[in-house]
Amino acid sequence: MKLFDAIKRLCVFSIPKSSNEFVLEKSQSNIEYDVRAEKVEKPEKVFKTYDENLKYIEKRFSYPQNNDFVIRKLKLFKDTKAFLIFFDGMVGSDIVDLAIIKPLLEIPQISERADKNEILEKVIAHDQATYQDKFENVIDDVNFGSCALFVDGIDAAFSLDVRNWGHRPIEKPEMEQSLYGPKEAFSEMLRNNSALVRKILKTEKLICEGTVVGKVSKTRGVIMYISDIANSELVDEVRNRINAITTDYVFAIEEISLLLEEKTYMITSQILGTERPDRVARALSEGRVALIINGSPKALIFPTNAFELMHSASDAYLRYPYANMTRVLRLLAMFITLLLPAFYLAITLYHQEMIPTYLAYSISAARENVPFPSVIELLIMNFSFELIREAGIRMPSPIGSTLGIVGGLILGQAAVSAKIVSPLMIIIIAITGIGSFATSDYSLGWSYRMIRFIFIILAGFSGFYGIALGVFLYAVLLGAQKSFGVPFLSPIASDKKGNIGHSLFVSPIWKNEKRPDFLSDKDIDNQPKISRKWKINKKK
Amino acid sequence: MKLKSKFMINKKELCCILVNLMTVKLFFTYPRNIVINAGNAAWIQTIYVSLLAVAAYFITIRVYEKAGMKSILDISEEVGKKPLKIIVGLILIIIFTANVTVTMRSFPESVKNTLLPLTPMEVITTMLAAAIAVAAFAGIFSLSRIHSIYIPFAGIILVILLIMLTPYMNIVNIAPLFGKGTYNILLSGLEGLSIFSDILVLFVLIPFCKSFNEVKKGGGYAVIISAVVSCVLVFFYNMIYANPVAQEFIFPVYQMTRLIRIGEFFQRLDAFFEFIWSIAMMLYAGVYLYVICYIFKSVFNLKYTKELIIPFVIIISCISFIPSSIVDLLRSGTILYRISIPFCILLPVGLAVLYRIKGHKNV
Incomplete structure (x- = not known):
């Protein structure tokens, strides 16, 4: 029978059975919330009523299609309705339970006419909590691992920083290994990375200016500089260039480096990348500017020159x-x-x-x-x-x-x-x-x-x-x-004596009295002329 | 507290550019020409010419001081309005083009004779033309920075080469001391000033510099260093080769480097010398190409310089092929230097004097 069927299939034409054929259409235009387009109408402010907010959030986050998105509905004192939203896996469940849900359900002293300040001050037992009037800010925070609380009757949402996703711990540098000096390297966590630099510099003048790169990915980062040293024009230039990046998605800091370079067709890179916090700290102390973004175990340092690319982090130690x-x-x-x-x-x-x-x-x-x-x-x-x-x-x-x-x-x-x-x-x-x-x-x-x-x-x-x-x-x-x-050959172009020598070789640490003059720092003195006073004291 | 947004040529860079412009030609036929003119007293003639050049420079710069940071084109415009600016600009373009054209031919000739005997001249010249076009595209600031790195390095190499040559020196070779006589040294020897004629570039580059003081010092150091280098090289040439032999070599310094031999391994360093000299030559031609385009742009009030680079490099390369042989080239080079020396020395002084007179009248 099978042989007969086979011969029949070979000789006689028969209409093929219908099957599910997938054809990818060329374009789709049913985007409801295009984050890039400014024209799409989106509610600017958080609604006052529970139902309106819930409806909008469900639509915006494609709930329940979006499997890892969680909406936790609550009933507060005197049946005041509220709901919490967050992404599962991006938040710390313990913190959400103990610091947010538990106080909301248990503490009875919330008044009937409680406003946003009262809830923030009396109810939420979490250190990093703010209220946001604008929907976009709330949604950005939730996308970046925060949890948002909407309460019926309050036209604001509470943004609660409960981020706690899985990440790599601080490890040794892989590309810039050194026998001397600190052994820490950046990891993928933005705040850990900025803290690694801050703990070295220990000054309130170290500014970690927040920035966002990528119109869709909204990758968060910080521009770091020491406000007393760095030239403000340099800081402005770095800020302007970063803000002017209009790409949709940014996945790693190397991509930003490519987007910031002046001449991308040149063989030599014009930006220094490092995985060492101590190198970033040293660069900042010289008056440079650094950029760290979330998800990249590397920092970019601006500006750099041809000689610095040849230097190693361990040279200083x-x-x-x-x-x-x-x-x-x-x-x-x-x-x-x-x-x-x-x-x-x-x-x-x-x-x-x-x-x-x-x-x-x-x-x-x-x-x-x-x-x-x-x-x-x-x-x-x-x-x-x-x-x-x-x-x-x-x-x-x-x-x-x-x-x-x-x-x-x-x-x-x-x-x-x-x-x-x-x-x-x-x-x-x-x-x-x-x-x-x-x-x-x-x-x-x-x-x-x-x-x-x-x-x-x-x-x-x-x-x-x-x-x-x-x-x-x-x-x-x-x-x-x-x-x-x-x-790029900047130390040579400057008037200072011995620039070629300083660029190529290391001078004794007590001789580094000035910061690199091509950076035109606010404060050019790195240390006093006599940095080893014990020598003079001994002579006396 | 502003970042240095507009980059300027500093004293050291200016000095290095001018030293390269003035000394790089020493490695062509200059020592030979001097020896032909003054015989064993070539080194005395070089000292005499160098002293004249240093004196001429300081007189010129003293007269020019009043004009401050204005280029020779600017003051010509102030003195004689647009027509004089165009005339001066065209004179400068002709002098510089002729200068760089001779180099564009004689350098590939030397490369062909010494390094690449089987490679066609056209290929060598085309490679050089492409390189200097890229250099001119990169701009004067890039060239000045490279000069400030490279010229000290090349200077060290030259000193090492000279030290290696000392065993071949013979005091007998400079006797009789006054060679072909004082007339040849003092009067015919004035032709030797041609080596310093490139100082004219300084008066075009003034607006690119930081201050007139830097210009004055940079130019002064450059003239003095070039004078010392020319004296030392001619002295070594005089001391190493006896007079009749010294008149034979077309590329004297190259010939001297061929003598070097240290032990079994280090011998015939002439190719290495050519390597170092080649880069200096490319820097030289690159600066000239940029300056020519810059003058053309300024004279005719054009907006951009870069668009002029390709046409000018093609013109220069084509003109460089006109001399039929190297003998023809040497002859036309000598005529060119004779014509250009008065312009190079008198043009800045003359215009500066006219500028001063006009200034007084206005007051």
């Missing part, structure tokens, strides 16, 4: 000879990662006279059976190295390290044995790779890796002349960049 040694090492690492492959190529292809004859013979012998030209060989190896690095990041950590070993040792050795690449090339790539790992800022490391490819192509095309051209263009474009109105 090391004795200055050691710190300077690490700075020199990083500087060398930068030159190695940018220019070593290009120099190797230029010398072996165009300027063989620069190397001793026996070394030239040795290089030539090593490359004897390699089929590719040096440029292709170098590009292939660099590409493979980047591939291993990228794969290592994507893999779970135990496999990632194994992949590195497999890629580095086995593939390299196999490639040399198969005479696809020369052993010298493996050495060049390995040193270049180590150099790129020594870069303190991850974003800067990215830019080095990209520019390295350009230098390789230029060196392959025209030797030292090509490299000179590349260095010149990179320098000129870097010089034309600005970070929040400050030139």
